[in-house]
Amino acid sequence: MGAELENNQAQLHAMEDVNLTDAQLVDFIRGFLSSVSLGDIDGYNQLVGVIHHRDRLSPDEVALLVTCLKALSGAVSCIDIILHESLLAAIFKMSLWDYGSNVMDALIELIISLAVSNGKYVDSCLDMLVNNFMPPNSYMDLLKKPHGLTRKEEVLSRVHTALKDISDLVPLAPLRLEQKVVHKMQRVFFNESLTTIYVENMLRLEKGALSEFVGRKILTALVDKLLDLDVEIGWDDILQDDFSKGIFEMELEDDDDTTDDINEDSSELPRELSRRSLGGNVIAETLDSLIVLTFEHLESCERDGRLNEVFDILLLSFQRTVLTAYKSKFAQFIVFYACSLDPEVCGARFAISLADMFVSCNDPPLIRMSAVSYLASFLSRGKFLTTSLVTTILKRLVDWCLEYGKTLNVDPNPKAHKVFYSGCQAIMYVLCFRMRSILEIPRLKSQLLLMPIGPLLTHRLSPLKVCLPSIVEEFLRQAKVANLFTPSENFIFNGLLESDYSRSFGGLERLDMFFPFDPCLLKKCDRYLRPHFVYWSMVRPTYDEEEEEEEDDGGSSDEDAEIFPDRIDENLMDDEAMAISYDDQDFDLDSGLNKMSITPRNSLQYRCDFVQMPSRIRPSMSPEFF
Template sequence: MVSLISPMAVQPPVSGQYPQKSLKRDASHLSSPSTQDSLFSSQPTKRLRVAFDDNVDVRIMDDWNTKPVELVREEVRSAIEGHLRTGDEQDNTGYEQLRMIFVGAGTTQDPSRRDSEKAGYADERPNTALLKQYIAALTQRVSELRHCGSLIMAVMDINWVGREETFVATYTRFLAALGSAVPGVLRTVLDRMVRLFVNLPSSYGRILGEPYISRPEMVGRLHGVIRYLQRLIPAVSTSLAEVLRHEFPNHRTVDKRSYVGYVKNILRIAEYAPELKGEILTLITERVIKLDVEVQEEIDDLEEEEEEMVVTGDTEGVDIDDDMSDAESEASSEASVTPEERHLKTLRETVGKMDAILDLLFAHYTNAFLDGTRLQAADTYLHLLSQFENFILPTYRSRHTQFLVFHFSQLSQYNIGLFLDTLVRIAFRRATPSHSALSAIAYLSSFIARGAHISRDTVRDIFVLLGDQLTAFRLAYAPACRGPDLSRYALFYAIAQAMLYIYCFRWRDLIVLEPGQDADADDYDVFEQGEPIWIPGIKEALHQNIYSPLNPLKVCAPPIVSQFAAIANHLRFLYVFPLLETNKRLRLSSYRGIGPQLGTGGVGEMGVGKREGALAGKKGEQHHQLDAFFPFDPYQLRKSGRWMEGDYNVWKGVPGMNNGAEDSEDEDEEESEDEEFYEDEVQDLDAVSESS
């Protein structure tokens, strides 16, 4: 039985794969009498009866607009040579037609897509097979493309990440050849790919007639091409570092998913491009510090309840909001939101971004320490210390970023020692700017006070070291001192405040225990176990410096002074309440600027004004006192806070210490005992001072 293929039997191809006018032409050709006669009839003069047989295998042509390879190559050659010969002075129809093939090929650039529609090519998008032929032909003539900028841009703008594997391989070879042969185009190639880290819609993987490509698969293809180029072209590393910095998104203009996704992807680059690892980590650290400072400045203006909601509340607020797809509900909810609520929501979203980025950094460094060799772990920690010294330490108001070094410094006693050595070097070397020295002392005291893995011996060594430095500064300053003055003796007061702070947290480690006593002295009660024995020298050193003309208890932050006074009194360490009463009648402003200006290796007027950034907002005596700045105060972020488990030394109350619950009769009795203790203590300490 004879089978006849008619236009009605031909299934229409997928929309957009070929021009409609071509279909009409082909169908009319097949249905013309002459064609039927020549193809299907052995007796043209006899009329045939049309019959259909279900057993006949009818096949439909898949690639309606594929062409012979030689024809494609000739089109490319003719178009490029014509353009190079005439440039833009004449009508280069062949070059423009070649360019528009790529413009209409599902480009991701909206302006180009509109150009294709205006030019009449909207219905003539070539399929992947034909595109692959043109890409291969262009690869063979890539050295001639340096003067074909518009064609290059059209090719680079096509949606290639969502196409089938063989096309991606062909396109990758083209990009490699293009980056090697055409000067200046390499950065543009990398820029196009890095931008997709921020904005890569899943719709790119849904090209009509192509298998579905998921977003993770498309991201993997981006990294595959970058890695291929990085191994093939030496200049990629330099250009890529510049692109990564330039394309780092602004946290104000992108959502959380895009912002965090960009950081994830550049950390992934650091894994297969080790020469860029340092620059990438530096870039992320710089950005998260800026985010940290910005958040802290805004949080300082909030009420306590608002601050808790923003920092410890729902840091995943962005994800929740993304689930709201109903436009009317969103519009009505936005209409009912006040400006203050909108501000808190934005701030909460920003905190969520910072929290997620810090969590990524903790995870990245953890993998580097656990998976690498001992030498690699040491290099990683040295790099982290460098980040701390160059970016974190000089930044005032940073609140959470510094916990990276807090956590990883406690992985080993070697790291603890290295971190402390770094802080001591910065704090006490003469070449250190005063604001860096003050910051280093604050970090030193906060680390000793809060680090859960710091040994008793380390606490004692640092406390004695600070006491020696404090005494050295007192001996240098006291002869010319006419009274407490933060602007002149800032480093002295910073050391004194550091010692007071450490004492409040680690007094247990400063007690010399008898054999058989609890090593931690958590339950040490002075009323039950008697007056403690302190490590030699610290009691005398603090007494001499506290009662010196520099009068540190007047300049140090009042909350710390009050807490120290209470604990020191309870533990029979020092009794300073009479001095505190005297200081209430003292006005620091009356001592400012009295006496000669001393050369103190960085301590002076600028040393305080620049570091204590909150001084401008202080009033009265507070303007002349230190801030209670201790950078390792409790970590509050919810997601990344998991890394602090086991690292943090929380505040512990002093056993048997009066918390204000006693009757007035008990308080009077205790006060009389304190006065008797004070008189005896002063006589003993004065004798030590005279002998020294």
């Protein structure tokens, strides 16, 4: 027996003889494979041992492995899925990350040959390649170094080329590949680095030559995964304060213990919403990295002229999953960022689609309420949206709510008319952010003043009693200064600012909605979103006009000049005037907030209830919404 083993080893090493032709090498391997059915497995076992060898290889062992792999590629017709199970298992367990370029090339050639030779091997070949999306755990530190990144590209470029070659040669391979990629993504793993690499490969498939076949399912699966991670982060991980406080209450107390990194961003955060509450949260950090990857992918799609195509998929996925999720915290910013890259098409489509859902009688009430909540938050926070679009959508909401009210002459009932109240609250919320910018454009000002907002809010259904008090108070404060109402309507509203009128009815039945595009608490994401986002420090409420007029010479203070842009010239053409008053401004947000008074100026004129609206609005914690 020892003599036979030595003879088999000698035969294997003889395969490296430079005088042997490729055909002769293949004959050696075929002989080993065929001998198994005759009971002679010694040569076969030696072959399996060469393939299965995992220790560091010497140059001679590398050469032998390459020779065996190449010879196997020519002998795949002799491989039997039952007789040669151990050989196949050894091949499919090989990791490209463990070898140099010669072995990788020979292994990829063998995998493609196996997939093409017999349909029984397609799934195993695809599994092996998808498994190579991620390196072994031992390589994670290496990937932080330049040569590690080089190795990563060497491996992944070969993997994706092989997937493309197999898909070209096996018609059903793309469908099988799509299923495997999605299935593996659904497995929960919270290692940030490994998950990030896997998603990189998913997006590489979506962008690559196989996009036509696998792109839609991959993007949908990615959004689903982001949402899964999102819901793993409970509100208790984020919010740690008294939620009975007003929705526009600002807390900017100094905290000497914050780190430099946190100070960089935290001036825009109420303390209970500080990013520190997510510090060290593995799921949040993983989600942050994945959303940034998706942002960068969307940027590449925009550069390649295929953003609209991708947005179709994202919009459907949003409507199917994110919109119906219980107060999603972060996943929705994928759609927000896509809209920021193409406001005229994607931004308008998103806003119109949400408005369509709200006014549609075919959708369930909770879906319609969620849609108008997203719409209100989107119109308020999207710096890239034109004031013209905002005004058009507002008119549509006002018209629907007024038409709804015409059919009713009943007392307020939040449960029975919750869609109506959600629409009224959305209108007021958007105007808290956008009223002054609309009024500064004559054409849009006329449209706003013609909207029957006064009759709507004085309807017997009493939306001012049901909607969130903080929103009602801020809206009425601005509307009163802007002369938005007729004298008779002002008489009805008179005194509301000095009372708890809207609070007296609400209680637990109050329309306690959340605003999904409140500023993002994920640090990496925020850096991408910030240039496209409206913070409250950017907004000039209408009541600032009165304060400005009280200053000497009717001008603005130096301090305000640094925080706020100049007013839009009313003589601008429509195309120019459509930009809102803060659209093209670069704000120093931290500086602006440091200069902003924590309590309102003219504190004797306004009660302490009306602390200025915050840059971040607390998401509702009440369960009544869903």
